[in-house]
Amino acid sequence: MKRHAFWEWFDEYAAPRLAIREISFRKIFEYLDTIQDPITIVETGCARQADNWAGDGQSTVLFDQYVKSRIADAIVHTVDLSPEATNACKAMVSDKVFIHTGDSVAVLPRIARQLNTEGRRIDLLYLDSYDLDWQNPTPSSVHHLKELVSIISKLNPDTLVVVDDSAMICRAVADAENKLNLISEPVAGGKSTYVAQYAAQVGAQLRFSHYQIGWTNLVTDTWS
Ligand SMILES: C[S@@+](CC[C@H](N)C(=O)[O-])C[C@H]1O[C@@H](n2cnc3c(N)ncnc32)[C@H](O)[C@@H]1O
Numbered sequence: 001m002k003r004h005a006f007w008e009w010f011d012e013y014a015a016p017r018l019a020i021r022e023i024s025f026r027k028i029f030e031y032l033d034t035i036q037d038p039i040t041i042v043e044t045g046c047a048r049q050a051d052n053w054a055g056d057g058q059s060t061v062l063f064d065q066y067v068k069s070r071i072a073d074a075i076v077h078t079v080d081l082s083p084e085a086t087n088a089c090k091a092m093v094s095d096k097v098f099i100h101t102g103d104s105v106a107v108l109p110r111i112a113r114q115l116n117t118e119g120r121r122i123d124l125l126y127l128d129s130y131d132l133d134w135q136n137p138t139p140s141s142v143h144h145l146k147e148l149v150s151i152i153s154k155l156n157p158d159t160l161v162v163v164d165d166s167a168m169i170c171r172a173v174a175d176a177e178n179k180l181n182l183i184s185e186p187v188a189g190g191k192s193t194y195v196a197q198y199a200a201q202v203g204a205q206l207r208f209s210h211y212q213i214g215w216t217n218l219v220t221d222t223w224s
Contacts, residue, residue: 003033006069014062017053024162024212025057029066031160031207031214032124039067039074040120042111044104044147045129045164046078047092048085057164059126064093077115079107080129104129105146112154121156121222128164132191140165141193148195148218156222160207161199162214163192188213 010029015022032039047060060078067074076093079100080086086101093099100107115122130143144163155161169189172180188196192213199206204215 003069006065009065010062014053014058014065018057019054020211021057021164024208024210024214025062027208028124028126028160028162028212028214029062032066035123035158037071037074038120039070039123040115041067041076041124041126042108042115042122042151043076043078043126043128044080044108045127046080046085046089046099048080048082048088050088050092057128059128059164060089060097061092063124063126064097067096068094075120077111079104079111105143105150108147108151112151115154122151122154122159125151125155125159125161126164127162127191127195130191132165134190137190137193140191141195144191145194145198148198152219155219157217157219159218160214160216161195161204161218162212163190163195164212165190166192166196166209166213167211168209 018025041063043059043063047058049056052058063076067076076097078097079102081103083101086099089099127144127147130140132140166188167190168186170182170186171184172182174180188209196213199215199218205217207214207216
């Protein structure tokens, strides 16, 4: 699949199914189009159910289609704790996707070492593991911060780091007509709660904030 064929597929097939993730997936692939070959994508939380576009997002399927549109050695590494999920994912993607079963915090450093051996950088780090409970986002958002810690030494300033399930959170008060007035600035919530705080503290460049949130310049130097 060539690049224009990917975009035709994305516009006609994927975009109408992606619901609240369409705009940010489009921004992800537009960004990757600016990055030179060979593209490497690392993901936590693989696609676990065929055709679940609006619910989960089908990220691994999207990334597989994208790397197939780049030169031959573009690849995806994805890690998931659940053997059921990784088995289901295997049936949905090509051999350009390397699927790891295990705890992402433990497996990400191994992927980083392998990429170092192969002389590969990470162009997109997509974090979407540990299912989020919007009523109690802390366990999931702490896990996503741990994922960032476990792979941060492999990031470079151009690595796009994206966290799914990151709608903004703010306080609002209804007026006499029940119109909501914001009484606090919206901040990134959900899975990215602590990653977003870290990103702000280190002066990362916010690229977009929709249902997914993405930054570059989470690190200032390339360490390896
Ligand atoms: C929301 S789903 C991923 C959806 C997928 N990104 C998509 O777009 O279709 C979250 C996945 O994270 C996995 N998960 C939960 N805890 C994990 C952990 N500690 N390490 C790796 N994966 C984990 C779950 O098994 C589940 O398959």
